[in-house]
Amino acid sequence: MRTPVPDNPARPASGRLPYPERRFAYLGPEGTFTELALRSLSEAAGSALAPAATAVDALALVSRGAVDAAMLPVHNTVAGVVADTVRALAESPAMTVLREVVFPVDFALLVRPGTPLARVGTVSGHPHAGTQVAGWLDRRVPRARWIPAPSNAEAARRVRDGECDAAVAGDFAAAQYGLKVLFTGIQDTAGAATRFLLCARPGGPGTRHPARADRTSLVGRLPDRPEDVGGLVDGLRRHPFLRAVSLRTVSDGRGGSVLFADCPGGTDRPATARAVGLLRLRVPGLRSLGSYPSAAHVPSYERSKTMDTEITSEAGGPTGLASGDIARLREQIDALDRFLIGTLKQRLETSREIQRIRTGSGGSHVDSGREVSIRGRYTDELGEGGAGVAEALLEMCRGGHRGEPPTGHDGDTVAPPPSRP
Incomplete structure (x- = not known):
């Protein structure tokens, strides 16, 4: 299946731009998934797009005012956090995230x-x-x-x-x-997706406070190596106020670490504000990248007051999303659902294989210790709702698939890291 490339014409046939014209940078050169993610945004249509060789270069263009915002990859569901981006965010002058894009990737x-x-x-x-x-x-x-x-x-x-x-x-x-x-389709795991962040200077063009904020991110440096800050990070994860916060560390390349934190909700929510305050108290130097819409709720990117087209919701009232935007986002959700279903099928097959191996050697049907670990992992990544997702997944694996007899749970969800590269 060929990956669709969204169009980004120089100017719509009507001669009118649906958004104020902006300048964007992205991790280049031309032909990257990051460019594809940027071109998927309606506000990028008709705008100047500048490829940058590295994440540091892209954010430098933003800092100098050469572009209004930069699109960068930050996390992949298979390969994990994108260390270069996290390091660049920690090293650059103050940045704020305008929005995120989640895009399926096929290689x-x-x-x-x-x-x-x-x-x-x-x-x-x-x-x-x-x-x-x-x-x-x-x-x-x-x-x-x-x-x-x-x-x-x-x-x-x-x-x-x-x-x-x-x-x-x-x-x-x-x-x-x-x-x-x-x-x-040469990827080893079906359903992989990459999360991208659109970053800008605080107070720069297009950085008005969003109508809604579903996520708040922070980044900061730690003096010790990732393997030496595990105790600190584990302690943060166990704190009752931080159980819904995702914490990831990468090496800063100079003997220290960079901590990247994702909190559900905007800081207008008491629970999020409390989590952000606690993180900044425990990790001096941790700075906020702002609150912004998640991929499921993406409002407009600073619309012009003199727009020629009225934007309405499905119910007919004003909204930050045009009907075309809603249709595009729903197509993205449908694509992600297809990938998720494919990944779940792979997971069920792996469960059956582990179960056959374990029961064949006299082992038990269920590894309760691993189930506890899996619930904790899903809760760490998805917040309170993650526990329900994990339980549904575990129950599906215990009870078979499509009418098949129970096979038991595999008690394992993470494969060993590949040897290459």
Whole structure:
């Protein structure tokens, strides 16, 4: 299945822009998933889009006022947090997040025309992409050498220029770099999605307080290495006021760490304000990236007071979402649902296999200790509702699928990290 590339015309046929014209940066070069996520926003239509080589470069453009906002990847459901982005946010001057975009990712293997798989000796891509396709590469090109790249599009450029044999990238990048799609859907886990953040200067263009805020993020530096701050982070996770907060740490590359925190809700909610205050008390230097709409609730990006088109809700009243925006978001939700269902089916099959192995050697049907761990993981990531999601998933695994007899729960949900890259 080819990944659809949203259109971003220079100007609509009517000659009128639905949003004030803005300037955006994104992690480039052209042909990245980050560009695709940015182009999915209605407010990017007709705007100048500038690719940046790194997250640091993109935020530097924002700080200098060369662009109004920058789109950056921050987390992938398979590969985890994007360390380069988190480090860049911690190192840059004050930034605020305007909104987030969650985008499904499918990878393809791109080669120069005429290159067969047997001649692929080097493969390049972003480290996050490499993590997500490691199994496929080990099976199909086990002798190929992995060459990390700042972005998947940069990997495609390297293939075009003869610097390596193949690139892991979105299939939409093939036309951009004159390459051939040799294989599609090479990711090891179905349903992977990446979360992107649109970042701007506080008080800059387009940074009006959103009509609603579903998430508040913070970032800050810690003096010790990630492996040495585990006790502090675990203590924060166990605090009764912080159980719904997601906490992730990455190395800062200089012997210290960067902590990235996501709190559900905006700071206008007492529980969120209390969590933010406690985090900043326990981690001096932690600064807020602001409260912003989650991907499920995305209002307009500073609409003009002189708009030519009236924007109404489905009920007919004024709203921050045009009907076209709602339809687009629903299509995105439908796509995510399809990916989620596919991933759940994979998880159920894995559960059955573990169950067969365990019961075959005389083991028990249910590992209660692992079930407790799974509930805790879902609660940490999704808040109070995560416990219900985990219980439903565990119950599904205990009771079989589509009328099959009970198989028991596998007691494990996280595979060991791949060896490549």
